[in-house]
Amino acid sequence: MTAPRARRATVLVTGASRGIGGQAALRLAAAGFDLVLWARTLEGLRQTQQRAAEFGAEVSIDAVDVSDAAQVAAGYAAIRWRSPLTGLVLNAGSGIWQQITEIDDAVWDQTLATNLRGAMLVLRQFLPELQRVPGGLIVGVLSDSAKYPFAGRGAYAASKAGLAALLEVARRETREAGVRVTALLPSRVDTSFQGSLESAGAGCRPGSLSVEDVAEVIGWLFELPAGVEVRELQLSALTSSFGPYQEVSS
Numbered sequence: 001m002t003a004p005r006a007r008r009a010t011v012l013v014t015g016a017s018r019g020i021g022g023q024a025a026l027r028l029a030a031a032g033f034d035l036v037l038w039a040r041t042l043e044g045l046r047q048t049q050q051r052a053a054e055f056g057a058e059v060s061i062d063a064v065d066v067s068d069a070a071q072v073a074a075g076y077a078a079i080r081w082r083s084p085l086t087g088l089v090l091n092a093g094s095g096i097w098q099q100i101t102e103i104d105d106a107v108w109d110q111t112l113a114t115n116l117r118g119a120m121l122v123l124r125q126f127l128p129e130l131q132r133v134p135g136g137l138i139v140g141v142l143s144d145s146a147k148y149p150f151a152g153r154g155a156y157a158a159s160k161a162g163l164a165a166l167l168e169v170a171r172r173e174t175r176e177a178g179v180r181v182t183a184l185l186p187s188r189v190d191t192s193f194q195g196s197l198e199s200a201g202a203g204c205r206p207g208s209l210s211v212e213d214v215a216e217v218i219g220w221l222f223e224l225p226a227g228v229e230v231r232e233l234q235l236s237a238l239t240s241s242f243g244p245y246q247e248v249s250s
């Protein structure tokens with residue numbers, strides 16, 4: 001594991017109660033960051049907090065629905081900063097696959113509210129804080145669907161494409177403060193994400209990226225020199241039998 005950083009700094013990870021966000025939190029704790037971890041339910045957050053604290057990180061957790069402006073504002077107000085904010089991992093997300101002719105209004109609204117509005121609310125609340133210290137980094141966990149939409153992914157793909165556009169705006173609006181912005185577009189990851197199969201759990205997607213794979217990339221982004229910006233990363237497992245990133249054929 002990476003040696004602790006000399007000067008401590010804080011990263012907010014949304015959707016940190018399990019899956020990619022939970023593992024990214026551990027990877028960042030191992031790299032020496034303090035953490036603010038949000039998700040709607042506290043149980044998983046407590047587990048992530050406990051494991052991250054073993055690396056010596058100061059870890060605050062809070063039950064925050066990122067799609068709710070009042071909860072985002074209250075969550076921000078409740079933070080007791082131990083070190084300056086240096087990063088945001090916009091990871092909280094949800095999605096259920098439905099053909100356009102079958103899209104349920106509530107599913108559409110919730111997908112857009114979590115994946116797009118939620119990211120906007122977090123950016124709106126935290127960008128002033130993030131721009132106080134040079135070297136800030138925003139990592140948006142998008143999806144291959146942001147660029148290569150599939151049938152049945154109307155709400156999800158639209159929300160992730162919208163988030164890609166929002167991140168570009170954030171890049172331009174924070175350029176003077178030296179904030180870097182990375183759009184991360186993983187193909188399928190082995191998590192309990194509800195998108196493909198409601199009953200899916202970790203281990204149900206053989207050949208996919210693991211949460212450790214994605215967390216490693218997120219951790220690496222935070223360890224790059226402050227003058228280096230990786231704008232977009234398309235991420236796929238060589239063994240994945242799913243996804244739009246074409247394998248090289250011999």
Ligand SMILES: NC(=O)c1ccc[n+]([C@@H]2O[C@H](COP(=O)([O-])OP(=O)(O)OC[C@H]3O[C@@H](n4cnc5c(N)ncnc54)[C@H](OP(=O)(O)O)[C@@H]3O)[C@@H](O)[C@H]2O)c1
Pocket residue numbers: 014015016017018019020021038039040041042044064065066067091092093094095114118141142143144185186187188189190191192193194
């Ligand atoms: N798994 C894949 O194949 C894959 C591929 C590409 C991209 N992604 C993206 O990766 C991100 C993480 O997904 P995952 O695979 O790790 O799924 P996951 O295991 O279902 O984790 C989703 C996380 O987001 C949180 N969350 C959901 N809605 C929220 C809300 N309104 N407010 C706050 N937190 C919320 C969940 O916690 P609570 O339920 O407690 O709120 C959970 O911590 C998502 O943005 C997803 O689109 C996933």
